[in-house]
Amino acid sequence: MKKIIAILTIGLSMTACVNEDINTDPNSAYTTVPGALVTYTQKELSDYVNTPSVNENNFRLTMQYWQETTYVNESNYDFTNRNVSNNIFLLNYVNILNNLGKAKEIINVYDPTPTEAPNWPVNKQNQLAIVDLMQVYTYQLLVDTFGNVPYTQAANLNAYPLPVYDDGATIYVDLIKRVDAATAKLVNTTSTTDFDTFTDGDKYYAGSIQKWRIFANSLKLKLAIGIADSNPTLAQTTANAAIAAGVMTSPADNAQLPYLSASPNYNPLFENLSASGRDDFFAGKTLVDYMNTTNDPRISHYYDPITGGTYVGQVIGQGGEFGTFSNIGEFAYTATTPGTILNYTEVAFYIAEANARWTPAAAATAYTTAVTASIVEWGGTPAQATAYLLTKPYDAANWKKSIGEQAWVAMFNQGLTSWNFWRRLDFPVLAAPATAIINAGGKVPVRMAYPVLEQQVNNSNWKAASTAIGGDLLTTKLFWDKF
Structure with a gap:
């Protein structure tokens, strides 16, 4: 460097x-x-x-993973x-x-x-x-x-x-x-x-x-x-x-930047959440509520619990006091967290979608592989993935919902990629906040101006x-x- x-x-x-x-x-x-x-x-x-x-x-805000604490313009789609x-x-x-x-x-x-x-x-x-x-x-x-x-x-x-x-x-x-x-x-x-x-x-x-x-x-x-x-x-x-021809088959194939522990080469997450000395973000309610209902093992890596050990997200578009809602997880406060460009989990979800579209008989297995890849990527175990999949099995009759929702959860730290999955598959169902700017037309944005x-x-x-x-x-x- x-x-x-x-x-x-x-x-x-x-x-x-x-x-x-x-x-x-x-x-x-x-x-x-x-x-x-x-x-x-x-x-x-x-x-x-x-x-x-x-x-x-x-895009972490747009996909309702995060919420701003004080200045909520971007959570309400005021990008201009x-x-x-x-x-x-x-x-x-x-x-x-x-x-x-x-x-x-x-x-x-x-x-x-x-x-x-x-x-x-x-x-x-x-x-x-x-x-x-x-x-x-x-x-x-x-x-x-x-x-x-x-x-x-x-x-x-x-x-x-x-x-x-x-x-x-x-x-x-x-x-x-x-x-x-x-x-x-x-x-x-x-x-x-x-x-x-x-x-x-x-x-x-x-x-x-x-x-x-x-x-x-x-x-x-x-x-x-x-x-x-x-x-x-x-x-x-x-x-x-x-x-x-051969796509990614394990995290060893990931395209990522190995950030260093010192400025200016540490992860931009660390730069904005830790080194800045600011408390600008906490958990968004949409994803937190979804993960709570399924006992998702990734939630403890995505977010920190509040006092009492529960996970709570703020309503999208609204600010709040830092500490009242779950903070973003430790990975975002670690200077050397690698920067993802394209990784195995993302590719596994593309394979699942390809099978759902063109080789339906193989789709369920590919879906299981993709969800498992995400859970393991975030520190979980194959056994935890098996248990989780019992709550979210593949639904061939509504494969866009199955893959769309699980890709949304999996792409938690890949907002741009998550935005693509959501726009293409129309799942999960995301609602714009009532406080969103008029130019959004009451909808979550589908492009940048x-x-x-x-x-x-x-x-x-x-x-x-x-x-x-x-x-x-x-x-x-x-x-x-x-x-």
């Missing part, structure tokens, strides 16, 4: 006394090696996906007040995608040393494939958040300072093709040179090509399930191919995109959200 801290310091010092263009990343020095840029983008990506910062990622969409664009397009693009540029022009030269063609191929997989993952996040987004003209700010917005369904098709192309380029290598598949820079898999291949197949499955209702034929063939900044500086393309998706509203369903 030492390299990236230096890069951040250089970038900040270089921009401290100049006017800063919104499309310029102030945190990067592009004379560095690609491994350092990969480290930086992996951390930026993990920080965004895992942070509970109300300025960037409010903090320019949340602006921040999401900045983080993903500038900090992540732009830096990944720069990494590709450096890789493509790198002149290897005589020692590196024999292995460089394979290492170059692997490095470009890994970078492309990270780009695919990031673009899927953006499409799933907004709908149509800049894609073909994105992350090329010199050529396209005001990029057009591409059709979300078309982007998805291309992302699947890109995963296939990247996977085909991944080649095992025994080289130990400094440029060997980012061994030093890759903090997710330490340069393991086999792990990246499993990640690629798992990402392909995620893409397939994402369009299961909007493009079922492509979804089925893509899902079947991904599973056959485009950034206000885009309306101001990229107005014509913003208007075209808004018209194409049916309106730039929190209530506008994405192309894949059919029911």
